[in-house]
Amino acid sequence: xxxxxxxxxxxxxxxxxxxxxxxxxxxxxxxxxxxxxxxxxxxxxxxxxxxxxxxxxxxxxxxxxxxxxxxxxxxxxxxxxxxxxxxxxxxxxxxxxxxxxxxxxxxxxxxxxxxxxxxxxxxxxxxxxxxxxxxxxxxxxxxxxxxxxxxxxxxxxxxxxxxxxxxxxxxxxxxxxxxxxxxxxxxxxxxxxxxxxxxxxxxxxxxxxxxxxxxxxxxxxxxxxxxxxxxxxxxxxxxxxxxxxxxxxxxxxxxxxxxxxxxxxxxxxxxxxxxxxxxxxxxxxxxxxxxxxxxxxxxxxxxxxxxxxxxxxxxxxxxxxxxxxxxxxxxxxxxxxxxxxxxxxxxxxxxxxxxxxxxxxxxxxxxxxxxxxxxxxxxxxxxxxxxxxxxxxxxxxxxxxxxxxxxxxxxxxxxxxxxxxxxxxxxxxxxxxxxxxxxxxxxxxxxxxxxxxxxxxxxxxxxxxxxxxxxxxxxxxxxxxxxxxxxxxxxxxxxxxxxxxxxxxxxxxxxxxxxxxxxxxxxxxxxxxxxxxxxxxxxxxxxxxxxxxxxxxxxxxxxxxxxxxxxxxxx
Numbered sequence: 001x002x003x004x005x006x007x008x009x010x011x012x013x014x015x016x017x018x019x020x021x022x023x024x025x026x027x028x029x030x031x032x033x034x035x036x037x038x039x040x041x042x043x044x045x046x047x048x049x050x051x052x053x054x055x056x057x058x059x060x061x062x063x064x065x066x067x068x069x070x071x072x073x074x075x076x077x078x079x080x081x082x083x084x085x086x087x088x089x090x091x092x093x094x095x096x097x098x099x100x101x102x103x104x105x106x107x108x109x110x111x112x113x114x115x116x117x118x119x120x121x122x123x124x125x126x127x128x129x130x131x132x133x134x135x136x137x138x139x140x141x142x143x144x145x146x147x148x149x150x151x152x153x154x155x156x157x158x159x160x161x162x163x164x165x166x167x168x169x170x171x172x173x174x175x176x177x178x179x180x181x182x183x184x185x186x187x188x189x190x191x192x193x194x195x196x197x198x199x200x201x202x203x204x205x206x207x208x209x210x211x212x213x214x215x216x217x218x219x220x221x222x223x224x225x226x227x228x229x230x231x232x233x234x235x236x237x238x239x240x241x242x243x244x245x246x247x248x249x250x251x252x253x254x255x256x257x258x259x260x261x262x263x264x265x266x267x268x269x270x271x272x273x274x275x276x277x278x279x280x281x282x283x284x285x286x287x288x289x290x291x292x293x294x295x296x297x298x299x300x301x302x303x304x305x306x307x308x309x310x311x312x313x314x315x316x317x318x319x320x321x322x323x324x325x326x327x328x329x330x331x332x333x334x335x336x337x338x339x340x341x342x343x344x345x346x347x348x349x350x351x352x353x354x355x356x357x358x359x360x361x362x363x364x365x366x367x368x369x370x371x372x373x374x375x376x377x378x379x380x381x382x383x384x385x386x387x388x389x390x391x392x393x394x395x396x397x398x399x400x401x402x403x404x405x406x407x408x409x410x411x412x413x414x415x416x417x418x419x420x421x422x423x424x425x426x427x428x429x430x431x432x433x434x435x436x437x438x439x440x441x442x443x444x445x446x447x448x449x450x451x452x453x454x455x456x457x458x459x460x461x462x463x464x465x466x467x468x469x470x471x472x473x474x475x476x477x478x479x480x481x482x483x484x485x486x487x488x489x490x491x492x493x494x495x496x497x498x499x500x501x502x503x504x505x506x507x508x509x510x511x512x513x514x515x516x517x518x519x520x521x522x523x524x525x526x527x528x529x530x531x532x533x534x535x536x537x538x539x540x541x542x543x544x545x546x547x548x549x550x551x552x553x554x555x556x557x558x559x560x561x562x563x564x565x566x567x568x569x570x571x
Contacts, residue, residue, distance in 0.1 A: 069425040069449065071384070072297060074352040075176075075207065075307040076330075080314030081151070083360035084376030084406070086323045087124075088138050088390070092117045096397040100404070101364045104320050118390045123324045126331035134387040135338060135347075136380070137445060139415060140394040143375035143408030147358060150372075151314070154357030159206040161413055161435050171436070174206040175416055176305060178434040179426065180215035186563040188212060188554045189516060194271075194302030195264050200225055200289050201309040208307070212566050216307070217264050222288045225268075229292060232269035268301065275299030279340040286310045287333040294340040297350060304424070313356060317367035334381050351382035351423055351447070353415070362397055363404040375408040378415055384423070386446035410443075418443045425449040487559055491568040499568050501526070501555060503536040512558040515544055523548070526555060540568065 086104075089111050090097060098105040106121045113119040114131055118138070130136040144163060148154045153165055162171035173181075180187070180196045187196075187210075195217035197208050208216035219225040227233070275298035281287040289308040296303065310330060315322050334352065341347040359376025375395050395406040417440025420426045428450065432439060444454040488504035501513065513526035524544035540555070541548065548570045556565045 069423075070349055071423050071425070072303075072350045073305045073419065073423060074293065074350060075305065076334075076352055076354045076379075077201070077205070077307060077309040078313045078326075078330075078354055078356040079201075079309050079311040080356070081154070081358045081360060081372055082313045082354070082356040082376055083315060083319065083323060083370055085360070085362065086121065086319070087327065087379070088140070088377045088394075089119045089121065090117070090394050090397065091119055093394070093397045097362075100362045100397065101370075103368055104364045104370070114388075115390060118394070121324070121327065123328040124331040126328070126335040130335060130338065130381060131388045133383065135383050135385055136388045137385050138390050139378045139380070139410055139443070139445075140390060140392040141375040141406065141409030142378045142412050142415065143359070143406075144411055144413070145408075147374045147405075147408065149358055149374070151357055156206060158355055158357055158412065159209075161416065161438065172206060172209060173211060174209045175420075175434055177206070177208045177210035177215055179420060179424070180208065181210040181212075182430055182434070184215070186556060186565045187215065188565040188567060189556045190563070190565075192302075194267055196303065197305040197307065198225070198268075198293075198296075198303050199307040201307075205307075208305075216305075217268070217303075222285055222292065226288070226292060228265045229268050229272035229296070232266045268296065271296045271299030271301035273299070277340055278343040279336045281336050281340075282329070282332055284329055284333075286329050287336065290333045290337040291340070294337055297341065297346060298344050315360070315369050316365065316371060317369040319364075319369040338381065338383070348383045351380065351384045351419075353381075353419065354379040355412070359406060361404040362406060374405040375410075376406075378410075378412070380445060384447050391443065391445065411440075413438045414440050414443050416440070418445055421452070422447050422449045428452070487557065487562055487564065489557055489564060489566065491555075491566060493569075493571075499540050499570060501538045501540065501557075501568070503531065503538065503557075505531050505533050505536065505559075507560075508532045509559050513538065514556045514558075515540065515548075516554045516556065517551070523553070531559075540570070 085097060085101070086106060089106055091111070091113065094108070110122045111119040112122050112125055112128060114128075120127065127136055144157070146163070148157060148165075150167075153167060153170070156165050156170050157163060159174045160171045161175050165171065176197065184190075184192060184196065197216035199205075199208060199216040199218045200222055201220070208214050208218075219228065272292075272295055275295040277291050277295055279294075281291040286308070293306050293308065310326065312322060312326055337352075338347050338350075341350055355378060356376060359373045360370035361373035363370070365371050391410075393409045395409055397406070399407075413435050417431050417435055417438070420431045420434060421428055421440075422442065422445070426434070442450075442452055442454050448454075487506065490502050491499055492502055493499050503511070505511075509531065510529070511531045512528050514522055515524050515526050517523050524546065526540055526543045527538050550571055551569075552567055553570055554565055554567050556563065
């Protein structure tokens with residue numbers, strides 16, 4: 001056994017927001033154990049076996065980038081549940097706000113008034129230039145029906161958009177993972193030349209998870225990504241966790257293999273060398289994340305989506321000091337980030353948005369803090385917003401529920417749908433597929449890729465209802481037709497050592513299926529014949545000549561103009 005030492009912040013302040021709070025944190029961390037070891041980025045490794053998969057570019061070929069826009073999205077995760085009433089202050093409800101928070105409210109003298117109705121704390125004053133330049137929007141009351149107040153479940157719902165998620169059960173794919181799965185259906189064989197996404201901080205998040213793989217290049221922290229950017233190496237082979245135990249050699253071996261196959265580290269290094277920071281950032285972890293992102297973007301890495309994070313928002317105690325430190329850090333870093341991008345005129349192509357697993361309650365608790373609550377604002381930054389504004393209806397402070405929760409006025413999926421359709425230029429039919437069939441209502445945030453007319457959002461405490469929307473034009477009709485004509489495929493195992501591929505063909509066509517090992521080497525043809533419309537089953541072992549060793553393989557299906565791939569286990 002290895003000696004391990006753990007430290008925890010045993011704050012004397014405890015809120016009573018729900019039972020099992022501490023146990024939930026333990027379970028949440030246990031789910032990410034492999035990632036926390038620092039050996040699981042994009043792709044997967046298995047200790048105690050010979051299986052290794054990496055999502056770096058295949059030596060055979062690289063995928064054509066199918067993205068329809070040069071726009072870049074930065075997701076900023078505020079981990080722990082950000083207090084919305086200490087972020088956007090409702091001036092028109094100020095007396096109610098102050099009365100419910102006699103010890104932690106923001107005094108009027110420290111409210112930076114941005115409109116007659118809303119302001120931000122003076123410690124967020126670094127955002128005032130962005131407001132004046134039309135680069136800051138705040139959307140009120142973001143949440144969803146029957147909002148979870150659990151860190152784990154709340155985080156999963158904001159990642160997978162599955163409102164049926166409860167406890168540790170729920171859909172194991174994320175909204176951005178499903179988006180990339182659609183763009184790169186053949187990702188396992190032909191990944192894009194640059195990482196589709198980069199994520200700093202990987203604990204218990206499904207945002208980029210697809211059915212077969214995680215589409216993000218993931219590092220545990222900014223130190224790890226900075227080392228990759230500076231050196232071009234993914235792991236430090238010389239040192240590994242548990243140096244004094246039996247697993248040290250195996251971990252060093254796995255890291256060495258990863259460094260030879262994970263070519264994205266080299267791509268990141270090249271972009272880092274090409275770009276440069278032209279603004280001085282503060283020396284803290286969050287500012288370092290944005291500084292590195294700015295340098296990679298300015299170095300034209302080609303990555304479309306980034307996710308960074310800042311912890312510490314679970315403010316059950318000492319909230320005034322903690323929140324001031326956090327939001328001051330965020331405001332200064334975001335302002336510096338856009339100043340930096342403006343030097344190369346790339347600020348208009350980069351849009352950032354915050355998200356958190358829930359908000360906080362209206363009432364303060366007995367520890368100068370607030371407990372887990374519901375709705376909270378989402379902040380957007382970037383010159384692509386085409387003007388600053390507060391968007392939507394702020395929840396009423398006079399009519400909270402029995403526990404002092406703000407009720408939502410904006411379904412978070414409307415924001416996700418708007419970002420996908422209007423910023424990343426994804427057709428509505430595909431967007432609603434990524435949102436699990438939810439018919440989102442587009443929000444006017446200042447960008448409009450689709451040309452769709454924005455309807456006024458229904459602002460009440462019930463989930464918005466939408467009329468049936470007919471196809472807008474021939475292009476959308478074609479998108480719906482493409483969706484109907486998609487070939488469905490999946491591996492399944494009627495016997496332990498005899499895997500099959502199940503096909504559902506919406507039309508008759510010639511089908512070519514090739515089998516690759518995890519190094520990208522072609523090991524045989526599984527199928528190369530006509531397949532009639534309907535269902536078909538293909539036995540891999542019967543079709544591939546020669547003996548297939550036990551292990552993980554990837555099959556690639558070529559039919560009409562579609563290329564698709566999935567992993568399969570040969571046992």
